[in-house]
Amino acid sequence: xxxxxxxxxxxxxxxxxxxxxxxxxxxxxxxxxxxxxxxxxxxxxxxxxxxxxxxxxxxxxxxxxxxxxxxxxxxxxxxxxxxxxxxxxxxxxxxxxxxxxxxxxxxxxxxxxxxxxxxxxxxxxxxxxxxxxxxxxxxxxxxxxxxxxxxxxxxxxxxxxxxxxxxxxxxxxxxxxxxxxxxxxxxxxxxxxxxxxxxxxxxxxxxxxxxxxxxxxxxxxxxxxxxxxxxxxxxxxxxxxxxxxxxxxxxxxxxxxxxxxxxxxxxxxxxxxxxxxxxxxxxxxxxxxxxxxxxxxxxxxxxxxxxxxxxxxxxxxxxxxxxxxxxxxxxxxxxxxxxxxxxxxxxxxxxxxxxxxxxxxxxxxxxxxxxxxxxxxxxxxxxxxxxxxxxxxxxxxxxxxxxxxxxxxxxxxx
Amino acid sequence: xxxxxxxxxxxxxxxxxxxxxxxxxxxxxxxxxxxxxxxxxxxxxxxxxxxxxxxxxxxxxxxxxxxxxxxxxxxxxxxxxxxxxxxxxxxxxxxxxxxxxxxxxxxxxxxxxxxxxxxxxxxxxxxxxxxxxxxxxxxxxxxxxxxxxxxxxxxxxxxxxxxxxxxxxxxxxxxxxxxxxxxxxxxxxxxxxxxxxxxxxxxxxxxxxxxxxxxxxxxxxxxxxxxxxxxxxxxxxxxxxxxxxxxxxxxxxxxxxxxxxxxxxxxxxxxxxxxxxxxxxxxxxxxxxxxxxxxxxxxxxxxxxxxxxxxxxxxxxxxxxxxxxxxxxxxxxxxxxxxxxxxxxxxxxxxxxxxxxxxxxxxxxxxxxxxxxxxxxxxxxxxxxxxxxxxxxxxxxxxxxxxxxxxxxxxxxx
Numbered sequence: 120x121x122x123x124x125x126x127x128x129x130x131x132x133x134x135x136x137x138x139x140x141x142x143x144x145x146x147x148x149x150x151x152x153x154x155x156x157x158x159x160x161x162x163x164x165x166x167x168x169x170x171x172x173x174x175x176x177x178x179x180x181x182x183x184x185x186x187x188x189x190x191x192x193x194x195x196x197x198x199x200x201x202x203x204x205x206x207x208x209x210x211x212x213x214x215x216x217x218x219x220x221x222x223x224x225x226x227x228x229x230x231x232x233x234x235x236x237x238x239x240x241x242x243x244x245x246x247x248x249x250x251x252x253x254x255x256x257x258x259x260x261x262x263x264x265x266x267x268x269x270x271x272x273x274x275x276x277x278x279x280x281x282x283x284x285x286x287x288x289x290x291x292x293x294x295x296x297x298x299x300x301x302x303x304x305x306x307x308x309x310x311x312x313x314x315x316x317x318x319x320x321x322x323x324x325x326x327x328x329x330x331x332x333x334x335x336x337x338x339x340x341x342x343x344x345x346x347x348x349x350x351x352x353x354x355x356x357x358x359x360x361x362x363x364x365x366x367x368x369x370x371x372x373x374x375x376x377x378x379x380x381x382x383x384x385x386x387x388x389x390x391x392x393x394x395x396x397x398x399x400x401x402x403x404x405x406x407x408x409x410x411x412x413x414x415x416x417x418x419x420x421x422x423x424x425x426x427x428x429x430x431x432x433x434x435x436x437x438x439x440x441x442x443x444x445x446x447x448x449x450x451x452x453x454x455x456x457x458x459x460x461x462x463x464x465x466x467x468x469x470x471x472x473x474x475x476x477x478x479x480x481x482x483x484x485x486x487x488x489x490x491x492x493x494x495x496x497x498x499x500x501x502x503x504x505x506x507x508x509x510x511x512x513x514x515x516x517x518x519x520x521x522x523x524x525x526x527x528x529x530x531x532x533x
Numbered sequence: 534x535x536x537x538x539x540x541x542x543x544x545x546x547x548x549x550x551x552x553x554x555x556x557x558x559x560x561x562x563x564x565x566x567x568x569x570x571x572x573x574x575x576x577x578x579x580x581x582x583x584x585x586x587x588x589x590x591x592x593x594x595x596x597x598x599x600x601x602x603x604x605x606x607x608x609x610x611x612x613x614x615x616x617x618x619x620x621x622x623x624x625x626x627x628x629x630x631x632x633x634x635x636x637x638x639x640x641x642x643x644x645x646x647x648x649x650x651x652x653x654x655x656x657x658x659x660x661x662x663x664x665x666x667x668x669x670x671x672x673x674x675x676x677x678x679x680x681x682x683x684x685x686x687x688x689x690x691x692x693x694x695x696x697x698x699x700x701x702x703x704x705x706x707x708x709x710x711x712x713x714x715x716x717x718x719x720x721x722x723x724x725x726x727x728x729x730x731x732x733x734x735x736x737x738x739x740x741x742x743x744x745x746x747x748x749x750x751x752x753x754x755x756x757x758x759x760x761x762x763x764x765x766x767x768x769x770x771x772x773x774x775x776x777x778x779x780x781x782x783x784x785x786x787x788x789x790x791x792x793x794x795x796x797x798x799x800x801x802x803x804x805x806x807x808x809x810x811x812x813x814x815x816x817x818x819x820x821x822x823x824x825x826x827x828x829x830x831x832x833x834x835x836x837x838x839x840x841x842x843x844x845x846x847x848x849x850x851x852x853x854x855x856x857x858x859x860x861x862x863x864x865x866x867x868x869x870x871x872x873x874x875x876x877x878x879x880x881x882x883x884x885x886x887x888x889x890x891x892x893x894x895x896x897x898x899x900x901x902x903x904x905x906x907x908x909x910x911x912x913x914x915x916x917x918x919x920x921x922x923x924x925x926x927x928x929x930x931x932x933x934x935x936x937x938x939x940x941x942x943x944x945x946x947x
């Protein structure tokens with residue numbers, strides 16, 4: 120096996136690129152508000168395209184709006200790809216997504232500059248609407264188009280809060296929804312995504328970079344418990360059928376269960392809407408979400424079974440009506456063992472200390488897994504923060520992550 | 534002591550009056566939507582005024598818009614008053630409030646028709662804005678004006694959701710806010726209010742009418758528990774500071790405590806607003822209300838102390854910040870023992886089976902208690918429902934309640 124080579128990464132240039140991107144859609148001081156197909160998003164994609172051309176890459180937008188930059192391979196064949204997304208939460212930080220775009224461009228440009236043309240083609244990609252922050256049901260829109268999971272009909276049915284369709288929004292900036300199927304690819308050999316961790320595990324471990332074993336199984340379930348609404352004063356406790364009391368028992372049960380399972384199981388009740396939502400009325404119903412995640416498929420299945428059993432038992436015992444609807448269900452996505460090995464060797468060569476972990480968040484990589492092997496690199500996040508203007512990673516950790524990425528791309532493409 | 538006499542009550546007439554009032558602001562089939570100072574409210578007050586004049590009563594509106602109907606007493610002196618309110622929830626039912634207005638008018642008119650002039654003056658009153666359904670901070674507006682607890686400044690600062698002040702709204706229909714203090718009275722000897730129960734206790738006991746011992750202490754507290762917001766997937770359970778978990782423990786603790794205390798203690802968590810309220814985010818805060826009631830002053834004090842202790846202990850143990858704000862605090866209002874005795878004798882004379890209970894809801898009577906002895910009569914509510922178009926009381930129960938009221942007014946005024 121050939122020795123892994125790590126190209127020189129220009130720290131100052133990386134820092135300037137992050138700040139330049141962060142200035143487009145800047146919000147709340149250190150944050151960005153850059154939703155897909157907005158003026159800010161177009162400006163950010165165009166800036167990345169300009170940088171890519173300056174590095175001598177072939178640049179193109181695909182039918183859905185993903186931006187690609189390419190270095191041809193001497194031997195041709197399938198492509199080695201790295202990238203992430205440039206859209207943000209409302210507002211989000213400068214690093215979530217954008218860092219992976221910058222990292223892929225910087226790594227590929229540095230490899231090309233230092234080692235010339237690769238054997239296999241190398242491409243970076245800047246995906247659109249990973250977050251679903253403008254079109255709530257369009258999460259992973261760009262990467263789903265690449266793996267053939269978006270239809271022209273989706274362009275009419277996916278709406279933003281204003282009622283505008285994603286298709287009409289695309290069309291307004293020059294992307295033809297009728298041609299969206301053309302974004303699909305079947306010529307990718309491997310995909311590696313660099314991203315901020317979004318949690319505190321690296322910080323706790325005092326390490327700059329992680330190699331991601333798997334993306335967790337994510338299931339979000341909408342639950343409604345319905346009882347009987349009555350006057351808060353005139354209705355005795357002993358004959359109430361109070362969904363709020365049932366809700367509280369569910370919250371305690373599922374959260375305590377996740378604590379008992381321990382890492383990496385997580386369960387979150389993030390949304391709660393009593394109906395009505397009024398101080399002097401026993402609510403008729405409480406609608407809430409359970410977000411439960413585990414990267415191990417068997418453990419995830421058992422977790423969801425346990426939740427179903429808890430909900431059913433609590434509702435039945437309390438005489439509450441139970442309705443459930445699965446909103447999101449992304450099965451666990453294991454990383455490719457060969458890619459994990461390549462990342463490990465690259466980290467060794469770059470002298471970057473790493474640990475392995477599962478991603479508790481969803482990423483474009485799990486969509487890409489439908490057409491090719493994938494793996495991910497995480498960079499330490501200050502205080503584990505993300506989806507906030509406060510998110511921050513040091514330039515030292517970022518460059519360490521880019522070196523690991525560049526080493527792996529070298530092994531795969533050169 | 535003189536024998537209590539019960540006048541004849543015309544069942545058909547009472548039924549027609551309830552239906553005629555229910556037609557003004559009719560909503561959702563059997564409901565009404567009749568907010569204070571609206572066209573519907575003016576029409577309802579005017580209809581009651583017309584009925585009163587037809588019965589030979591002296592009719593007047595006071596400065597705030599309460600409608601009064603009077604039969605002079607041969608001996609003069611302080612007045613015996615009965616009444617309730619004509620405004621409704623949005624929508625409410627035909628009975629909450631309106632029944633007590635009809636009952637007072639019917640009882641006084643029947644007494645006058647059958648027994649002539651009383652010794653003491655008798656008046657009925659139709660209060661305005663008991664519910665606070667148009668102006669949320671104006672609950673008991675009419676009765677508060679009578680007891681001198683409304684100022685001309687309130688007319689500027691009390692707003693409806695549209696931003697219009699209660700003063701400008703009054704002025705638009707001919708009531709001068711500057712004269713609101715003129716609504717205050719100090720010439721009332723006793724006040725008796727008939728109202729629907731709004732709970733299921735009479736129905737469970739298979740009785741038509743209750744004599745109300747006391748109006749419960751009502752305290753509504755707004756609570757905010759603040760922890761740390763983080764990503765629902767990337768943040769391990771063991772280092773979360775999740776206010777939703779703390780909220781659930783509070784709900785279970787305070788509701789279980791009310792169950793343990795038993796009737797008449799009640800505790801309700803009716804409102805819950807996580808911040809943010811999003812499925813994939815551990816909330817930073819949960820804001821909620823605790824509505825807790827007990828008619829016994831010592832028991833109420835102990836109940837609130839226990840809640841404060843539970844909140845403090847749970848927040849401290851979980852590392853959550855606790856903020857509390859008391860929104861409403863109406864101390865318990867005991868009924869006058871002599872009026873209770875009079876109501877008991879009236880029920881015996883009328884042959885109406887009764888029980889004693891506390892009111893778990895607030896009523897105009899608790900305002901009137903600041904200037905005179907009070908008591909209340911409850912009429913059975915079907916399924917204990919109120920604040921809904923579905924509220925219903927049978928005409929037989931209603932007439933039984935009016936007979937008890939009329940008998941008590943006879944004893945007090947004749």
